[in-house]
Amino acid sequence: MATARTENVGPMVMGLNKQNGQLRGQNKPPAVQPARQAAHLRTVEASSLETTGKGASTKGNEFEDYCLKRELLMGIFEMGWEKPSPIQEESIPIALSGRDILARAKNGTGKSGAYLIPLLERIDLKKDHIQAIVMVPTRELALQVSQISIQISKHMGGVKVMATTGGTNLRDDIMRLDEIVHVVIATPGRILDLIKKGVAKVDRVQMIVMDEADKLLSQDFVVLIEDIISFLAKNRQILLYSATFPMSVQKFMAKHLQKPYEINLMEELTLKGITQFYAYVTERQKVHCLNTLFSRLQINQSIIFCNSTQRVELLAKKITQLGYSCFYIHAKMMQEYRNRVFHDFRNGLCRNLVCTDLFTRGIDIQAVNVVINFDFPKNAETYLHRIGRSGRFGHLGLAINLITSEDRFNLKAIEEQLVTDIKPIPSSIDKSLYVAEYHSSGADGDGEDKPERQQDST
Template sequence: MATARTESMGPMVMGLNKQNGQLRGQTKPLSQSGPHSVSTPPGKMTVGGGALKPGGGTQEGGIRFGDDWKKSLLLPPKDTRVRTSDVTSTKGNEFEDYCLKRELLMGIFEMGWEKPSPIQEESIPIALSGRDILARAKNGTGKSGAYLIPLLERIDLKKDYIQAVVMVPTRELALQVSQISIQISKHLGGVKVMATTGGTNLRDDILRLDETVHVVIATPGRILDLIKKGVAKVDRVQMMVMDEADKLLSQDFVVLIEDIISFLAKGRQILLYSATFPISVQKFMSKHLQKPYEINLMEELTLKGITQFYAYVTERQKVHCLNTLFSRLQINQSIIFCNSTQRVELLAKKITQLGYSCFYIHAKMMQEYRNRVFHDFRNGLCRNLVCTDLFTRGIDIQAVNVVINFDFPKNAETYLHRIGRSGRFGHLGLAINLITSDDRFNLKSIEEQLVTDIKPIPGSIDKSLYVAEYHSVSPDGEEEEPPRRPVTTPNQP
């Protein structure tokens, strides 16, 4: 995974566009490289493709026997940042060890995925065997790849019906997962992937499902609507994945999920992935899963690369404190959490008045504006994003190295998912919590539940705690010893 590094962006005073959560005026894009700098266009997504030609294009006939297929891959820049044991503590397996189709391997390597992470090592062979899985692993350690790789490997292109469904709790996560699916399946020769979520045109989905679709990535309400209308035929689905399964099994969704499962074939495979699981998962497992293989890589709950601090402030001091953090921290991109949609908009307006580039996003915005904000922030058009807990689920933006809880969350689960937006895939991140007197007991409770240490914020934060340090790479491509000082990035948020 490659980092998104940024050019210097001076303070910019802009007017807040009330409709779409973005700012009027020009923003200078943050230069990005690697698999996570791709565009995530809003709307429905489909994919076709073939194998690479030696010159980098595609051809119908695929790669001839004897070709050195790895030489023709269009690989992203190598990510040489130091990683924590959250993703490096593996058994040493390679993706080739799982007998995957060569065309799928090509897509995996072109994503910049060099070797399986621990959750991928544990999950991929079991999922390929057809067995149900209950997998628990930390945020940002490769859960999407853990289920998408076996899912795409098992798609039969000769069959023109829906063979796999991925359920996710938010629209943004649906778009992200579908984009990853499209990228890693682009050489498979015609896998059709569709994202469908609430808030988009139902008629467009109906027309799309009139054509061939192999994989549907959906939010529960929309896919159930399409199933009940007889448009999405899921009776031959062989695999159903529940990403962020704890949220999907909460009171908000569990009735919908049960309803969806009732339309599936009896022999289907169900895979559950999450960082946390509620007690209710036991009831769901006993009812719907057949002797599931359980994976638990959660010896500790928080990511090793995230350093956590708190600043004790009054409510009136919060904006001033935030301004001070902006001026002193070395921010690539930051996500700032508030506890209500109203406070999100008010804070975003305040940040722009202070002269910093800022977008905002929350659930009450029109879907097209949510898509645009998500797309533009992911692609580095803005340094700071203010949001509600809408953005805590699975969103993977590699450039985010700072998370700020402007409003402290009410429970440990929300806190865990929020801070997990930084420190993705074994990299470094910083979580700063603005704590008022009303939050002090909650802070202690969350520390105890997560068995973690949230320290008082020091006068100066060591950049090596959250700014990526890189290995140098020798001319033959081998990693050398890492430098003793962190690579510098712009100081201005």
């Protein structure tokens, strides 16, 4: 990896041990402006901002229009979801009717609410068996979805939601399933294990949701998914949500879905609200370029992507040597540390997160307004998922790509496939493109004031 020359960099302070993913820079750079309150916003899928402009236009529906239980509506409004997003408008009434759904929508557009609201509405508290399963490809997404469902249903008088994933104690899950559970949110391997042990009884499940269906139906998971489906009743409802629609999803749909209602919001939503730039650099210049970006951008929170776990740890160490606090996360870390990093970053305890593509799937952190591809991805699908971490529904975001000579062909191919324009990075980036305060106030943000160092919030 490239190295950067830094003068007078103090010793690095680390948390519990090397693998916990939380690195802290001893020397904090001077800050002109305090950390934005946005870093501490609740993580919600649908913004309470207007759903026009940078997001997609809506039909003007209200959540009250869907005849939902009053207790469920209370939870929805307490989450800050004032009006349904486009995917929620399209999805909720169809899901309530019991029909199968295939929905294509970008991450950050309210997909979790689109399936959790009808799922929770249809739970019958008089029945003490598992009634719905939500399957997701990563442990972090399972935890996020379970937290959202618990929050939404907290006034419903006893809806029991359980998250179960690999990397956690199987005995704890077995004991939990000995009690009443209505909704299971799971990664495929763990739920299949519990089903085969006879612990998770799924023969009366009425609804199964597959979030990030393109990933769940890839070669990594498809055998497990088919096995799980075989244990379900024939008349179950299946809801598929996917940003992309590869052949694997088409084959599964043809085999298992009955006249599905198809929703496609991708063209309208794909990259709106996200301004994309590239910086042409050599490998040795990357860390220096990153340091320059940190000193000049007004970052609420940033996510920085590398293409390997080794490069994640090396870069995280470099960032702390530059004087910035930094978390990192990758699949080879112990699960308890992954959970802690995810939770603390989501709650705004650190400004920067370095990660692999583990973190691209459906993770919703609204304070993230800058995504940096330290290593440029190989394909358009990965690029779309990565930069979707910024510019969440109704918000602004900035995506910056560090491009070497080897990446230039991928850059051109991804621009063509996504029908988007990735421009050379200017000497000064207009803050109104990615900072909400500047956007709403109309400030020019063109660099007249002094460049702002980001302030660590740790």
